[in-house]
Amino acid sequence: MAIEVFDTIDGIRQHVQSLKADGKRVAFVPTMGALHKGHLSLMREAHQHADAVVVSIFVNPTQFGPDEDYENYPRDFEDDLAKCESEDVNAVYNPTKDSIYLDEQLIGFTIDTLGDTLCGASRNGHFEGVIQIVNKLFNIVQPDVAVFGQKDIQQFVILDRMVKEFNHDIELVRGTIIRANDGLALSSRNKYLNDEERKIAPALYRCLTYVGKQIEDGVKNVNLLLEHQKSELEAKGFEIDYLQVVTLDTLSPVDTLDTGEYIVAGAVYLGSTRLIDNIIVDV
Numbered sequence: 001m002a003i004e005v006f007d008t009i010d011g012i013r014q015h016v017q018s019l020k021a022d023g024k025r026v027a028f029v030p031t032m033g034a035l036h037k038g039h040l041s042l043m044r045e046a047h048q049h050a051d052a053v054v055v056s057i058f059v060n061p062t063q064f065g066p067d068e069d070y071e072n073y074p075r076d077f078e079d080d081l082a083k084c085e086s087e088d089v090n091a092v093y094n095p096t097k098d099s100i101y102l103d104e105q106l107i108g109f110t111i112d113t114l115g116d117t118l119c120g121a122s123r124n125g126h127f128e129g130v131i132q133i134v135n136k137l138f139n140i141v142q143p144d145v146a147v148f149g150q151k152d153i154q155q156f157v158i159l160d161r162m163v164k165e166f167n168h169d170i171e172l173v174r175g176t177i178i179r180a181n182d183g184l185a186l187s188s189r190n191k192y193l194n195d196e197e198r199k200i201a202p203a204l205y206r207c208l209t210y211v212g213k214q215i216e217d218g219v220k221n222v223n224l225l226l227e228h229q230k231s232e233l234e235a236k237g238f239e240i241d242y243l244q245v246v247t248l249d250t251l252s253p254v255d256t257l258d259t260g261e262y263i264v265a266g267a268v269y270l271g272s273t274r275l276i277d278n279i280i281v282d283v
């Protein structure tokens with residue numbers, strides 16, 4: 001069946017309701033477009049959990065800081081639509097900013113400690129913007145299941161908590177990180193990298209896997225390890241935002257490891273391009 005495209009709240013809402021009335025389970029993949037194989041893998045994952053997959057394409061202004069790349073964020077709707085079609089997506093929701101946001105926002109969200117570490121520490125208001133838009137999208141689309149990538153692990157943990165605290169009747173699924181052959185996590189922002197930066201970029205993932213291996217091999221005190229790795233990355237030309245080990249459940253930074261699941265995460269700049277990546281280790 002041909003893919004259906006909606007830009008109004010009523011349009012997508014009624015469409016999903018009619019899918020559900022036909023007995024279909026609906027999965028939802030929210031994106032900001034500039035789709036790559038990482039996004040497509042989430043659509044494939046979504047098919048595993050539902051009978052129909054709905055994708056949203058919306059560059060959400062409220063999750064960008066004033067000095068961030070909202071205006072320049074890559075946008076190519078026709079290409080995105082063709083990719084969704086090739087993944088057998090049932091419908092695309094592509095709202096306008098004005099249909100989603102009122103002129104003034106009088107009610108907001110605050111995020112407690114889950115927003116204090118990793119990207120939350122340096123991107124002021126980012127996760128509040130994410131919670132705001134995903135909350136809206138969940139209420140508009142009303143899917144049975146929603147798929148988000150491990151690539152944005154802090155986003156996933158915060159949304160998982162949001163679903164529980166706000167009683168959304170939606171199952172969250174975490175999709176694995178899709179990488180280029182040299183290990184670089186795919187990202188819409190990789191388009192900003194020049195040839196030289198693109199060659200250097202996979203060193204971030206190599207660094208994370210090295211730290212992960214050390215942890216699996218029994219290193220308990222991670223601070224020295226992280227400091228050393230930061231210097232190595234700096235020597236290669238990265239500017240470090242953070243390189244951290246935090247617990248998977250509460251995103252709390254750790255100095256000394258116990259047993260459990262941990263995230264080894266990094267955010268770096270190559271020139272003005274911000275790259276993030278992470279791995280999960282179970283010790």
Ligand code: AMP
Pocket residue numbers: 030031032033037038039041042147148149150151152175176177178179185186187188
């Ligand atoms: P974005 O369009 O950047 O907001 O991302 C939309 C969704 O795709 C989010 O759930 C991301 O975590 C996920 N995503 C981004 N990059 C990747 C990747 N390389 N592999 C898998 N999922 C990804």
